[in-house]
Amino acid sequence: MGYGAPMPDADALFDALHRSAAPAAAIAVAALVRNGSDAALARINALGFAAEHGLDEEQAIAALLHAARLGLFEMSWNILCPSCCGVLDANTTLRSVRQQDYHCAFCALTSEPNLDDTVEVSFAVSPRVRRISGHDPDRLSFWDYHRQVFFGSGVVFPEGEAFDELSREATLEALELQPGEKAILSLTVPAYPIIIFDAVSHEAHVIDIAGAAANARQEQAVVFSGVRGQVGRSSLAPGPLRLSLDNRTERRILPGVFVARPELEGLIGHRRPFLTAKRLLSNQTFRDLYRTETLDVEQRLKILSLTFLFTDLKGSTQLYGRVGDLVAYDLVRAHFQILSEIVASEAGAVVKTIGDAVMATFPAPHRAVAAALRMRAAMRQLNQRRGAQDLVLKIGIHEGPCLAVNLNDRQDYFGQTVNIASRVQELATGDSIIATDTVVNHADAARVLTDHGVAATPWEVSIRDVEGVRVFAMA
Missing domain, CATH: 1.10.10 (Arc Repressor Mutant, subunit A)
Structure with a gap:
């Protein structure tokens, strides 16, 4: 086709x-x-x-x-x-x-x-x-x-003539070898290391270049056998080289003779941001669409930095007794909807709800701080419209490493960072926002607080079963 x-x-x-x-x-x-x-x-x-x-x-x-x-x-x-x-x-x-x-x-x-x-x-x-x-x-x-x-x-590859020029400088040869095919190349090796690499089989041979230029032709044979990640190594002098390449795999391969010089960095060294697995796992649309399909039960995948936000409604039990089950249910449901919309709009995702509490993740601290400030403002506005203080939201935020796991048939997170975030939320009183030092010291999070005119005040209080973590209250 x-x-x-x-x-x-x-x-x-x-x-x-x-x-x-x-x-x-x-x-x-x-x-x-x-x-x-x-x-x-x-x-x-x-x-x-x-x-x-x-x-x-x-x-x-x-x-x-x-x-x-x-x-x-x-x-x-x-x-x-x-x-x-x-x-x-x-x-x-x-x-x-x-x-x-x-x-x-x-x-x-x-x-x-x-x-x-x-x-x-x-x-x-x-x-x-x-x-x-x-x-x-x-x-x-x-x-x-x-x-x-x-x-x-x-x-990001360069385009047009820039690509043509850099690729000529960065490679001595680029070719295609069918299964069982061999090639013999006559090259002049410069005074830079040589990488003979095939992107199909992921095999390479590195030639270190040292010493005075050789007058006689040197010999080097490289065999591609299909052992993924295999790297050979040898040392030669600059000068003439007879290079033998042998494809013993069952596929067509594309060996290239690369020169480890600045032009190679110019060819493949430019980067742009890309969608990481961490960010996608903290994306609400992804969690809604793929739910339990993400991780295997036995997988424990490492995340170096993820920001956790926990919320809870203060006095929710008394709320049911004060306004009645039906009204309280509608209020709590409205609060969940508001929080979920704010989390999603700040590039986060709701991992789960526990009673009247929410556990959410964000790819960076400033997103969680922005969400927390918007949540508090939204609850205050909702209370103001009702002429009562029925919905008082306590919020805790912490950032750190964790493991992405499959727990109770859904994608979840495990580790001390999660435990600390939950306990930080337990410290909150009124509609306060409590965050740890790793959050408030993050440059982008500090800018969010400044933009909102909010001060993060150190709070001399200990977190249950945790040492060495400072907490801050956001007024």
């Missing part, structure tokens, strides 16, 4: 998308599927997509998620090398992400995955909607394969 226009039945999916996503975002998604280049549809960066179309990031992410749920796109959870941003493993779900170390042959670097910055979520158009060249990776050219398959969506 050839590449090109969307399938005829795609219009029905676009109509469904318009009913579920923000209008501007839905229009942009439909236009991308209809008119986007093959490269643009191979690995969509949600944040880049939002910026390019002038969209709110949360609305753009939500539209892409709805599109994926409808079958317009396929999501990929990509494990990235923290150095080169190469995709070390691509997974259709987060359930498939392994917890052990990953090895980047290109950088000769081993790293442990974390959801903060080494697991990205990208989107590709479904082959059932529109067929693109990226659906047939074994037919992609050398650089198209690197752009669309190997490197993550955060890598």
Whole structure:
């Protein structure tokens, strides 16, 4: 089947998308599927997509998620090398992400995955909607394969003549070898390290260059055997080289002879923000659409920094006795709706409700602080409209590392950070907001407080069973 226009039945999916996503975002998604280049549809960066179309990031992410749920796109959870941003493993779900170390042959670097910055979520158009060249990776050219398959969506390649010039300087040779095929190259090695790397099999051979220039031709043989992450190493002098490459895998490979010089950094070293797994797990639309499908029961995936916000209604038991069950139920339900809308608008997600309490997560402290201030203001306004002080919201915020887990058939979080956040909320009195030092000392959170004219005052009080954490009250 050839590449090109969307399938005829795609219009029905676009109509469904318009009913579920923000209008501007839905229009942009439909236009991308209809008119986007093959490269643009191979690995969509949600944040880049939002910026390019002038969209709110949360609305753009939500539209892409709805599109994926409808079958317009396929999501990929990509494990990235923290150095080169190469995709070390691509997974259709987060359930498939392994917890052990990953090895980047290109950088000769081993790293442990974390959801903060080494697991990205990208989107590709479904082959059932529109067929693109990226659906047939074994037919992609050398650089198209690197752009669309190997490197993550955060890598920004130069364009036009700048790319041509840098790629010439950064590579001595780039070729294609079919299964069982061999090639012999005659090269002149400069005084820079050489990386012979195949992005298909993820194998590499590093040649360290040292000493005076060689007069006689040197020999080097590299065998690609299909052992993912395998890295060989040797040392040569600058000068003439006869390089033998042997493809012993069962696939076509694309070995390149890269020169570790500044031009290589200029070629692949530019970055842009991308949608991380951490951010997506704290996205309300994602939690609503995918619910229990995220993590396996045995998975424990590390998050280096996540902000937790806990709320609780003060005196909710007395509220039921004072105004009656029906009125109290309506008030509590209205309070949940207000809080949920505020959380979602600040790029957060409600993890669960416990009685009249809410547990929410945010990708950064300033988002949680902004949400907390809006929650308090909204409850005060609601009380003012009713002419009573029935809804008094206590709020606690803490930031730190945690584990993403599957608990009671839903995606949840575990660790001391969660415990501290809950206990910080227990300290709150009246409609106060209590936060820890890691929150109020965050630069963006401090700016939010300043913009709202709110002071964070140190409070000399201890957190139950926790030492070394200072708390602040936000007046």
